[in-house]
Amino acid sequence: xxxxxxxxxxxxxxxxxxxxxxxFAWMLLLPSLLFLLLFTFYPIFLxxxxxxxxxxxxSPEPTFVGLGNYRTMFGDEVFRKxxxxxxxxxxxxxxxxxxxALLMAVFANKALxxxxxxxxxxxxxxxxxMIAAANIWLFIYTPEYGLMSRVFSWFGGSGINWLGTxxxxxxxMILMVVWKEAGYFMIFYLAGLQNISKELYEAAHVDGVSRFxxxxxxTFPLLMPTTLFVxxxxxxxxxxxxxxxxxxxxxxxxxxSNLLLYYIYETAFSFWDQGMASALTVVMIAVLLLIAxxxxxxxxxxxxxx
Amino acid sequence: MRKWNAMGLTATxxxxxxxxxxxxxxxxxxxGNAGVELxxxxxxxxxxxxxxxxxxxxxxxxxxxxxxxxxxxxxxxxPNITVKPVYTGSYADTAVKTQAGVQAKQPPxxxxxxxxxxxxxxxxxxxxxxxxxxxxxxxxxYLSDFYPAFMENSQTEGKTYSIxxxxxxxxxxxxKDMFKAAGLDPEKAPATWDEMQQxxxxxxxxxxxxxxxxxTGYAYWMLQTFxxxxxxxxxxxxxxxVMFNTPENVEGLQYWVDLAAKHKAMPGGVTDWSTxxxxxxxxxxxxxxxxxxxxxxxxxxxxxxxxxSFLPAAKQYGSPTGGGNFYIFKDIDKNKQEAAWKFVKFxxxxxxxxxWSIDTGYVAVKKSAYETDRMKKYAADFPAALVARDQLEHAxxxxxxxxxxxIVKILSDSVQAxxxxxxxxxxxxxxxxxxxxxxxxxxxx
Numbered sequence: 111x112x113x114x115x116x117x118x119x120x121x122x123x124x125x126x127x128x129x130x131x132x133x134f135a136w137m138l139l140l141p142s143l144l145f146l147l148l149f150t151f152y153p154i155f156l157x158x159x160x161x162x163x164x165x166x167x168x169s170p171e172p173t174f175v176g177l178g179n180y181r182t183m184f185g186d187e188v189f190r191k192x193x194x195x196x197x198x199x200x201x202x203x204x205x206x207x208x209x210x211a212l213l214m215a216v217f218a219n220k221a222l223x224x225x226x227x228x229x230x231x232x233x234x235x236x237x238x239x240m241i242a243a244a245n246i247w248l249f250i251y252t253p254e255y256g257l258m259s260r261v262f263s264w265f266g267g268s269g270i271n272w273l274g275t276x277x278x279x280x281x282x283m284i285l286m287v288v289w290k291e292a293g294y295f296m297i298f299y300l301a302g303l304q305n306i307s308k309e310l311y312e313a314a315h316v317d318g319v320s321r322f323x324x325x326x327x328x329t330f331p332l333l334m335p336t337t338l339f340v341x342x343x344x345x346x347x348x349x350x351x352x353x354x355x356x357x358x359x360x361x362x363x364x365x366x367s368n369l370l371l372y373y374i375y376e377t378a379f380s381f382w383d384q385g386m387a388s389a390l391t392v393v394m395i396a397v398l399l400l401i402a403x404x405x406x407x408x409x410x411x412x413x414x415x416x
Numbered sequence: 417m418r419k420w421n422a423m424g425l426t427a428t429x430x431x432x433x434x435x436x437x438x439x440x441x442x443x444x445x446x447x448g449n450a451g452v453e454l455x456x457x458x459x460x461x462x463x464x465x466x467x468x469x470x471x472x473x474x475x476x477x478x479x480x481x482x483x484x485x486x487x488x489x490x491x492x493x494x495p496n497i498t499v500k501p502v503y504t505g506s507y508a509d510t511a512v513k514t515q516a517g518v519q520a521k522q523p524p525x526x527x528x529x530x531x532x533x534x535x536x537x538x539x540x541x542x543x544x545x546x547x548x549x550x551x552x553x554x555x556x557x558y559l560s561d562f563y564p565a566f567m568e569n570s571q572t573e574g575k576t577y578s579i580x581x582x583x584x585x586x587x588x589x590x591x592k593d594m595f596k597a598a599g600l601d602p603e604k605a606p607a608t609w610d611e612m613q614q615x616x617x618x619x620x621x622x623x624x625x626x627x628x629x630x631x632t633g634y635a636y637w638m639l640q641t642f643x644x645x646x647x648x649x650x651x652x653x654x655x656x657x658v659m660f661n662t663p664e665n666v667e668g669l670q671y672w673v674d675l676a677a678k679h680k681a682m683p684g685g686v687t688d689w690s691t692x693x694x695x696x697x698x699x700x701x702x703x704x705x706x707x708x709x710x711x712x713x714x715x716x717x718x719x720x721x722x723x724x725s726f727l728p729a730a731k732q733y734g735s736p737t738g739g740g741n742f743y744i745f746k747d748i749d750k751n752k753q754e755a756a757w758k759f760v761k762f763x764x765x766x767x768x769x770x771x772w773s774i775d776t777g778y779v780a781v782k783k784s785a786y787e788t789d790r791m792k793k794y795a796a797d798f799p800a801a802l803v804a805r806d807q808l809e810h811a812x813x814x815x816x817x818x819x820x821x822x823i824v825k826i827l828s829d830s831v832q833a834x835x836x837x838x839x840x841x842x843x844x845x846x847x848x849x850x851x852x853x854x855x856x857x858x859x860x861x
Binding site (some may be wrong): 166167168169170188248252253254255271273274275276313358360361363364365367376379380381382383 | 458508511512515538539540623631632633683684685686687688690691694695698812818819821822824825828829830832833835837838858859
């Protein structure tokens with residue numbers, strides 16, 4: 111009897127304690143939660159709601175149309191084009207950007223002389239605003255006297271209009287974005303490399319393991335958390351980066367370089383079709399949530415954290 | 417931590433879009449509003465009025481200083497009116513900021529926006545007709561001093577909604593040195609489509625092009641040149657119908673496509689708006705179609721002798737106009753609207769219009785501006801400045817309809833599809849017509 115009483119007291123104490131510590135945790139989270147609610151969830155809710163309305167120049171007052179905007183969207187040729195463009199853009203920039211970042215990080219980590227210089231050189235594209243970078247690359251891609259055309263003219267192929275040809279413009283964009291982003295990802299890899307214990311390398315060295323095997327069996331697996339993080343950032347960036355389109359192509363020629371976010375911008379601020387722009391934004395949020403979900407529930411479990 | 421990062425990323429991104437606009441407008445207007453309220457109460461006593469004036473800059477040069485000097489002059493003449501000029505970026509940025517202000521019921525009092533925004537602004541119920549003010553200041557007598565081609569984009573259904581300010585047309589720039597080298601008469605620009613084609617072919621070669629026509633962002637504007645030269649304009653004056661796939665327009669687009677694809681006188685694919693003038697200045701192209709707004713730039717930077725002329729004609733000469741007009745907004749105090757009108761009138765006064773044209777290369781919007789001493793003197797030194805003015809006789813309204821952003825995009829995409837060989841001109845314009853009809857359907861009910 112006595113024992114049961116004691117046990118009861120104990121559990122109730124524990125419960126109160128947990129409540130207290132939970133309350134404390136909630137208090138700590140409150141400020142950021144408040145911001146999240148105010149600037150993230152509330153706007154998401156408003157966007158979701160507006161996406162069910164026809165709110166464009168022909169309707170002075172928004173009228174409820176249910177899923178009408180979504181139906182129109184899936185029938186819209188340009189929407190299908192920007193979605194497939196975005197997939198290609200992601201496929202082009204993410205693996206290449208990550209591979210280059212890893213390569214640069216390993217290189218910058220190893221370099222004996224000029225380490226600082228090397229890192230600065232690799233990192234500097236990240237420091238330039240995208241708008242400035244886009245202007246530089248606009249010049250690089252200029253037919254005839256742009257840098258790219260000059261290089262190609264040594265091999266006899268001159269006069270390529272990189273930005274003005276539907277089949278080339280996406281490659282031109284991908285190349286620029288890889289250049290722009292790799293340095294940023296390199297920083298994460300550099301940090302990751304510093305975290306790998308030197309003893310592992312010494313042990314491998316003693317065993318006479320080849321460099322490539324060391325990379326394959328030690329460096330690369332232990333960098334997996336970094337790779338995961340970087341790939342998520344790269345993937346979301348593939349949907350977020352559009353500043354360059356404004357400067358370089360305006361999504362052209364004939365939508366060959368148009369991306370979802372730029373199309374949302376066009377729909378909202380050039381067509382003034384807010385209902386449709388909201389519907390497109392909902393699709394965008396869904397895509398990004400999907401990417402995040404794959405990370406949380408899929409890949410995360412398979413990664414070895416040291 | 418990682419998880420929060422990813423969440424944060426997802427979250428921030430989706431939302432920066434639609435809400436972002438509202439926010440920025442709110443904060444951007446913040447200071448203006450405090451002033452607005454103060455001014456409103458004061459104005460009741462017939463004292464001080466404060467105006468917020470949004471203006472874009474679309475051509476090169478230190479024009480912010482010029483605009484600010486002009487507003488300062490205005491305030492000196494009208495001590496009870498304070499004008500706050502707010503530089504709002506490009507035309508597109510200015511439209512976005514204005515629209516955000518209109519939605520938040522805090523519009524600017526007066527703004528320069530593209531003349532083609534007329535129907536969008538009307539559909540948003542954002543602007544007022546100016547006829548009442550014009551009536552007081554001489555009515556048709558006042559308006560008749562403005563070039564009719566510029567007024568076309570200001571008027572619909574018998575009312576005038578905007579006053580031309582920084583206006584342009586498209587002209588042909590050509591490199592006289594390259595003309596000489598190719599054995600062409602440097603004082604005679606090609607006057608017809610056939611001549612243009614012959615000249616362009618003759619001038620092309622050796623890594624140089626005969627002609628460049630900019631496309632990115634302005635495909636619809638350039639197509640309008642061919643449409644106007646070969647037939648008529650692309651839309652009805654009420655902005656409710658477009659005529660894209662007429663045989664004349666198909667022929668015009670075919671001519672444009674052929675210059676590159678068939679005659680190799682022009683670079684293939686799509687050419688960037690801002691690359692074209694640098695190509696011209698670098699001597700990479702012997703001729704270019706471009707806005708008169710670039711005249712001052714070319715004059716300053718050309719290391720060779722250049723000429724400016726009308727665009728070549730098919731059935732007739734022709735060019736669309738372009739550029740920005742003054743609009744006065746709804747939902748503001750009556751005496752602010754009156755003050756805004758005073759300001760608009762001041763900014764477009766004859767002498768000022770002449771000086772603005774000299775400073776920028778824009779065409780002066782009033783006929784009388786060309787009778788002023790300063791303009792006569794300028795034109796005597798630089799006759800090219802008069803070409804655009806003379807071409808105005810053959811000019812017509814820039815493409816402007818209801819749902820304008822969408823219509824312009826539809827047409828530009830189709831023109832690009834034709835230029836890059838993805839579609840024939842006939843198919844491209846047919847597609848544009850169908851899509852545009854659909855986009856305009858709600859306005860034809």
